[in-house]
Amino acid sequence: MSLAQFNLPDVGEGLTEAEIVSWKVAPGDKVSVNQVICEIETAKSIVELPCPFSGVVEELLAKEGDTVEVGKPIISVQSDGNILVAGPITTSIPIIPESSSTHQAVADVAASVASDENKPNLVGYGSSAHGGTRRKRAAGINSPAVVPASTSSMPIVSPVVPSSVAAAASSTDVIAKPPIRKLAKDLNVDLSKVSATGLAGEITREDVVNAASQASVFRNLTTPAQKTEREERIPVKGVRKAIATAMVQSAFTAPHVSIFVDVDATRTMEYVKRLKASTDFAGVKVTPLLLMAKAMMWAVRRNPTVNSTWTDKEIIVHNYVNFGVAAATPRGLIVPNIKDADRMSLFELAQAIEELAATAREGKTTPEQMKDGTITITNIGVFGVDTGTPILNPGQVAIVALGSIRPKPWVVNNEIVIRQVTTIGATFDHRVVDGDVASRFVQDVASVIEEPALLLD
Amino acid sequence: MLSPEGIFEVPAEYAEYGKYIERLNLDDFLKFYRDMARIRRFDNECTALQRQGQMGLWVQALGQEAAQIGSGYGVGPNDHMFPSYREHGVAITHGIDLMSIIKIMRGVNHGGWNPEETRFHLYAIVLATQVLHATGYAMGVNFDGLVGTGNPDVDQAVITYFGDGATAEGDVSEALLFAATTKAPLVFFCQNNQWAISSPVSSQTVVPLYLRGEGFGVPGIQVDGNDVLACYAVTAKHMDDARNGLGPSLIEALTYRVGAHTTSDDPTKYRPADELEYWQARDPLLRFEKFLRRQGVGDDFFEEVAKAGDELAEQIRAETFAMQNPPLENIFRHVYSDPHPMVAEQQAWLEGYEASFEEGEPS
Numbered sequence: 106m107s108l109a110q111f112n113l114p115d116v117g118e119g120l121t122e123a124e125i126v127s128w129k130v131a132p133g134d135k136v137s138v139n140q141v142i143c144e145i146e147t148a149k150s151i152v153e154l155p156c157p158f159s160g161v162v163e164e165l166l167a168k169e170g171d172t173v174e175v176g177k178p179i180i181s182v183q184s185d186g187n188i189l190v191a192g193p194i195t196t197s198i199p200i201i202p203e204s205s206s207t208h209q210a211v212a213d214v215a216a217s218v219a220s221d222e223n224k225p226n227l228v229g230y231g232s233s234a235h236g237g238t239r240r241k242r243a244a245g246i247n248s249p250a251v252v253p254a255s256t257s258s259m260p261i262v263s264p265v266v267p268s269s270v271a272a273a274a275s276s277t278d279v280i281a282k283p284p285i286r287k288l289a290k291d292l293n294v295d296l297s298k299v300s301a302t303g304l305a306g307e308i309t310r311e312d313v314v315n316a317a318s319q320a321s322v323f324r325n326l327t328t329p330a331q332k333t334e335r336e337e338r339i340p341v342k343g344v345r346k347a348i349a350t351a352m353v354q355s356a357f358t359a360p361h362v363s364i365f366v367d368v369d370a371t372r373t374m375e376y377v378k379r380l381k382a383s384t385d386f387a388g389v390k391v392t393p394l395l396l397m398a399k400a401m402m403w404a405v406r407r408n409p410t411v412n413s414t415w416t417d418k419e420i421i422v423h424n425y426v427n428f429g430v431a432a433a434t435p436r437g438l439i440v441p442n443i444k445d446a447d448r449m450s451l452f453e454l455a456q457a458i459e460e461l462a463a464t465a466r467e468g469k470t471t472p473e474q475m476k477d478g479t480i481t482i483t484n485i486g487v488f489g490v491d492t493g494t495p496i497l498n499p500g501q502v503a504i505v506a507l508g509s510i511r512p513k514p515w516v517v518n519n520e521i522v523i524r525q526v527t528t529i530g531a532t533f534d535h536r537v538v539d540g541d542v543a544s545r546f547v548q549d550v551a552s553v554i555e556e557p558a559l560l561l562d
Numbered sequence: 563m564l565s566p567e568g569i570f571e572v573p574a575e576y577a578e579y580g581k582y583i584e585r586l587n588l589d590d591f592l593k594f595y596r597d598m599a600r601i602r603r604f605d606n607e608c609t610a611l612q613r614q615g616q617m618g619l620w621v622q623a624l625g626q627e628a629a630q631i632g633s634g635y636g637v638g639p640n641d642h643m644f645p646s647y648r649e650h651g652v653a654i655t656h657g658i659d660l661m662s663i664i665k666i667m668r669g670v671n672h673g674g675w676n677p678e679e680t681r682f683h684l685y686a687i688v689l690a691t692q693v694l695h696a697t698g699y700a701m702g703v704n705f706d707g708l709v710g711t712g713n714p715d716v717d718q719a720v721i722t723y724f725g726d727g728a729t730a731e732g733d734v735s736e737a738l739l740f741a742a743t744t745k746a747p748l749v750f751f752c753q754n755n756q757w758a759i760s761s762p763v764s765s766q767t768v769v770p771l772y773l774r775g776e777g778f779g780v781p782g783i784q785v786d787g788n789d790v791l792a793c794y795a796v797t798a799k800h801m802d803d804a805r806n807g808l809g810p811s812l813i814e815a816l817t818y819r820v821g822a823h824t825t826s827d828d829p830t831k832y833r834p835a836d837e838l839e840y841w842q843a844r845d846p847l848l849r850f851e852k853f854l855r856r857q858g859v860g861d862d863f864f865e866e867v868a869k870a871g872d873e874l875a876e877q878i879r880a881e882t883f884a885m886q887n888p889p890l891e892n893i894f895r896h897v898y899s900d901p902h903p904m905v906a907e908q909q910a911w912l913e914g915y916e917a918s919f920e921e922g923e924p925s
């Protein structure tokens with residue numbers, strides 16, 4: 106008798122981790138060779154794992170729902186003797202003598218192997234190519250009885266495919282590429298509930314991201330039943346408390362003034378569409394928010410005082426932009442910022458915004474990322490709202506709200522036409538920013554949204 | 563020829579194929595069944611071994627046993643075979659050691675066998691390349707005058723195996739053209755298993771695939787790929803024709819990839835379950851078992867086959883786990899026939915890199 110462990114193998118090509126979906130055995134169960142012990146889900150597929158040895162299950166080393174790195178042990182089995190020792194290709198089955206207490210050691214080894222040279226990747230082999238315990242030195246047809254048909258008589262046996270084949274695509278309800286499925290999994294999005302916008306009816310990256318933000322933040326998708334208790338007490342702590350403190354401090358120290366302007370954003374929307382289609386911007390998310398950000402950066406250069414900080418002794422005008430983006434997260438509002446955003450190309454800025462949003466959604470934003478912002482945008486349009494009067498972030502003197510962009514009647518040359526219209530709202534600290542500067546700044550932003558070509562300036 | 567109920571019948575218009583079956587006796591039938599069962603067991607065991615981390619990848623032939631075993635036995639002792647990567651069944655009918663296929667998928671061997679000895683050429687992972695190789699080889703056979711001499715010890719034919727997806731590669735069209743214009747002794751054997759990974763055959767062709775050669779001048783026939791006898795007869799006949807100098811032909815065997823494309827694939831994402839059921843009801847082993855039982859073959863035989871399968875599985879496991887890594891130099895050995903400075907440099911680098919690891923438990 107000896108204790109054998111089964112380490113999570115790479116069941117695809119170059120996969121680095123998998124989730125335990127369900128266990129089919131429990132401690133104490135007898136298992137035989139090739140008996141299915143669990144179901145795992147990788148970035149590519151759901152796969153059943155057969156047990157490499159027979160015996161009695163000692164322990165399950167990972168829980169259902171756990172994501173396990175390739176090479177980590179998932180089960181230990183009191184083997185009834187006949188254990189095959191893994192060949193050198195694989196790290197799958199280290200044997201532990203019954204007496205030794207090397208449980209942890211083995212796990213450590215596996216971990217070191219798994220993490221040593223493992224880079225997450227989806228395809229391509231070799232991420233965990235170094236097996237063993239090596240380490241770097243200190244360094245259709247309808248009729249089933251088809252008979253051969255000679256070509257001279259040439260009977261076309263049809264249809265070639267059973268008719269169900271043709272229906273394959275439609276009867277498989279969700280069409281999405283593996284990376285999109287992985288993204289959905291990471292963002293906790295149920296793909297069957299996502300409406301697909303892809304050309305072939307496939308779910309795109311954007312669909313998933315939209316669904317994720319909507320589902321978790323924007324909407325109560327279901328109306329909950331009437332609660333029985335008359336009141337509910339939610340402790341004020343964490344993000345909520347921080348938000349409250351900042352809002353009060355801001356609202357009661359800085360005299361707020363808000364102004365609004367309606368603008369025809371049709372050209373911006375066209376520009377966004379063209380950027381999306383261009384290969385230069387492949388792989389990065391292009392949104393109206395991106396152009397708003399760029400527009401603000403341009404307007405800041407023309408009206409620098411909106412990008413400053415009030416202290417009682419002096420006004421500090423920043424000649425850099427740490428661009429804050431208000432992000433709704435499941436835990437509440439946070440405002441991380443992109444450092445030196447004014448020095449970024451449009452592409453870099455797009456990347457930075459996408460990254461910032463993803464980090465925020467995952468709840469991984471660091472305090473460092475929220476410090477030292479100089480001006481902020483809040484995209485309330487994605488909530489379907491036209492505009493609002495945002496409250497300043499403490500230490501900043503301007504915040505811009507981007508409202509929803511939608512087709513509305515608009516007057517062009519004395520005629521009413523349908524244009525993509527939005528409202529830009531902005532709030533300023535009136536101690537620093539006078540009405541004229543505030544108006545010029547907002548007008549500048551609006552003019553870029555109306556004619557993005559101004560960015561060429 | 564063989565109905566799902568195992569009833570064997572040759573319609574009059576296919577008598578020329580029926581003759582090939584008449585030559586077979588019960589021992590041949592049992593051999594067919596044994597090999598189909600053997601390859602299926604091998605396949606299942608290898609799939610498990612891959613899931614246990616013993617192979618990087620496994621390519622299942624599940625469901626295609628009849629097409630492979632039947633046609634494999636239809637290939638003569640002088641003939642050459644150019645497979646793709648799924649032809650484990652054809653391989654065993656010509657003495658390929660099953661362990662050498664495992665070695666390829668485990669990454670410890672580049673090729674696996676010596677095609678000069680086995681006449682079964684190396685697996686081709688790059689789709690449809692083997693079809694051109696086969697065509698070239700068959701043209702060579704013609705040049706050597708080894709066709710239509712009437713001497714069975716001399717005459718040769720060539721067969722190449724490819725999938726329905728591969729037919730969409732230009733290579734297959736090029737091969738058909740060259741084979742036709744040079745009257746090469748070549749049989750194109752297309753296993754139409756309905757899927758090319760996640761692409762259904764309807765995305766590869768509108769006209770049945772066996773007609774693909776017509777325009778090039780390569781006549782085609784369609785055969786039930788889950789009928790081992792039909793696959794045998796059709797292959798044997800067309801290989802005879804090729805050997806006798808009648809030129810190339812194309813066989814489309816209708817079958818089904820019951821398993822995943824490879825162990826990296828999950829067909830439930832794109833395939834409806836009822837389609838699988840349709841084909842499982844037409845399982846080639848089940849059908850042939852019914853046929854054999856009608857011939858009076860009893861439980862004894864099937865138990866013996868099952869037992870042989872268990873032994874095979876155990877042997878495969880033991881030998882797979884015992885496999886050693888080959889010496890590094892193997893990677894470089896057959897790149898050029900003569901020493902080459904660039905290869906030598908790469909080899910030296912790799913050896914240095916490998917030497918920078920230490921074996922054993924970390925401290």
Ligand SMILES: Cc1ncc(C[n+]2csc(CCOP(=O)(O)OP(=O)(O)O)c2C)c(N)n1
Nearest residue numbers: 648687688689725726727728755757758759
């Ligand atoms: C030239 C080339 N293109 C693409 C691939 C990737 N690939 C591997 S198998 C496969 C599908 C092949 O389908 P089919 O020819 O029907 O054969 P099957 O795998 O179904 O036996 C593809 C696209 C490849 N190996 N080679």
